[in-house]
Amino acid sequence: MMHSDQVSVDVDVARQMIFDQFPRYRFEQIEQLDAVGTVNAIFRIGSEAAARFPLRMGDPILCARMLANEAAAMAELAEHCPFPTPRPVGLGRPGPAYPMPWAVQTWIAGDVATPDGLAGSRTFARDLATLIASLRAADTRGRHFDGHGRGGDLPDHDDWIVVCFEKSEGLLDVARLRRLWARLRELPRPGFLVMSHRDLIPPNLLVRGEHLVGVLDGGGFGPADPALDLVAAWHLLDHEERKTVRSHLESSEIEWRRGAAWAFQQAMGLVWYYERTNPGMSALGRSTLQRLLDDPDI
Template sequence: MHVDQITITVEDARRLVDEQFPQWRGLPLRAVASAGTVNAIIRIGDGLTARFPLRGRDPVRVRAELEAEAAAARELAACSPVPTPRPVAIGEPGEGYPLPWSVQTWVPGRVATPHEPAGSTAFARDLAAFISALRAVDTRGRRFAGTGRGGDLRDHDDWMQTCLRESEGLLDVPRLRALWAELRDLPPAGPDVMSHHDLIPGNVLVRDGRLAGVLDGGGFGPADPALDLVAAWHLLDDAPRAELRRLLGCDDVEWARGRAWAFHQAMGLVWYYAETNPPMSALGRSTLDRLTRSWRRGPAAPAGVPRAARTARRGSPTSSG
């Protein structure tokens, strides 16, 4: 999927686990099939999961990131109304694998898809309770400080232009370009709140049409209050999506900004993973289909909301998608 991607085999993982964590030598290892793009996942017995970063970078930086993710995951686990993975250990580079890696608890459940449980109102209510619980956590004065999704929409113009250019021949680019031109100028939705940051189907677990758990809590932190609303477009059909909005009490601006973040993410998925990760590319298409079907020509700013002045801020930091 990535030009600098690292390969990790179960045999490599066995060697690393046995050498660094002898208490787990007797536990079976098995790879977890996943459409994920950041980590290779290998289960350790029934209760643990090893996560091996796929991108080749500086080991010191990777360890710092894993430590920060572990702290965020602990904070998320303490407030989440559903199970989330808890950090257990951080492994070191070794033979066959050049980076630090992490071990977390295993959370049972079936990974959601864009189509299941898309029609479940009960799931939408569970999702609203999850997002509400995160928003209730004190930010302790923290604010969004990253370069990815969660800050100023207009900071992503360069990345979006890349996505639009690369999507020629794959998508209806003129229509999507017009939609981004409107979405990018939406005014702020309010002060930052605590957010999961990546509520895509691959990070959501379901059981019997209900929310069973949420994965990948390492990004938990402050962001635009609309950021977690991407789940409304990645996961839900019209009626459950309307129920989610009602329960969260989203005003027009917040709801529209949630659409904007979902659009931003989906545009990066379709072309980037078209050949290397078809399920992720298909997720982008599914989300864009929901977004464009609900879009009506006219001002993107909801009725009664002054349209933000169009600015010419270009060359800002871009997102990796």
């Protein structure tokens, strides 16, 4: 169990709920994916769709509203994303064996990206830069950052980072990381917002060969700090390939450092929180923090 409030759902429960509420899939094979995701249990439905069951217990009404908002964001992302991305199919209702709303979306084929798999690929780096540039070009339509998660003001995350430092004693070089955060958190805020995926971690990117072929989990697509999607460069690329992304996007020094700051904020929470329950996510946090510490420009 990754979370203290985690909801249990297995393939038998998912199969019954999918067949009952989406009868069009009644003759499809249902397969639980062994993914490193931390928000949803994901079940593949044949070759065309996937069901996502939230893993953490919450108010079903609020959850249904959240899933509807995510579906709208996914549809908007699909309009601007230059790579395949899932589209919403429908929302499922709670049932006797699973108490929360859930969602069905289209299936995108590909291999989940890894922190080291294409770290030295300039081709992949260019694809990432193309993705980020395309999302930035979407119209914010006057919307503002919603105040949730990453993408607003860096100092707003000080309390969380302090918790992460305390939990990471004995796991990481906390003294050195404290000094790095003290510098990163003081970077000036951006003067404008752009549309952002807002969670470009490896599990949300699909690859084939050296190319990006799919972008997942687009339910957070919305206005944010232009530097936020740069976390992908720190999670996935070595130094020279990160320079390719920066050059393509013409990122200023401040913007580039803010991207590093958001990657730091995300990675600090992964190492200790998932140390025992999700080793893959914990390892991602470690590798990203090491890239930040090793980078001569940061």
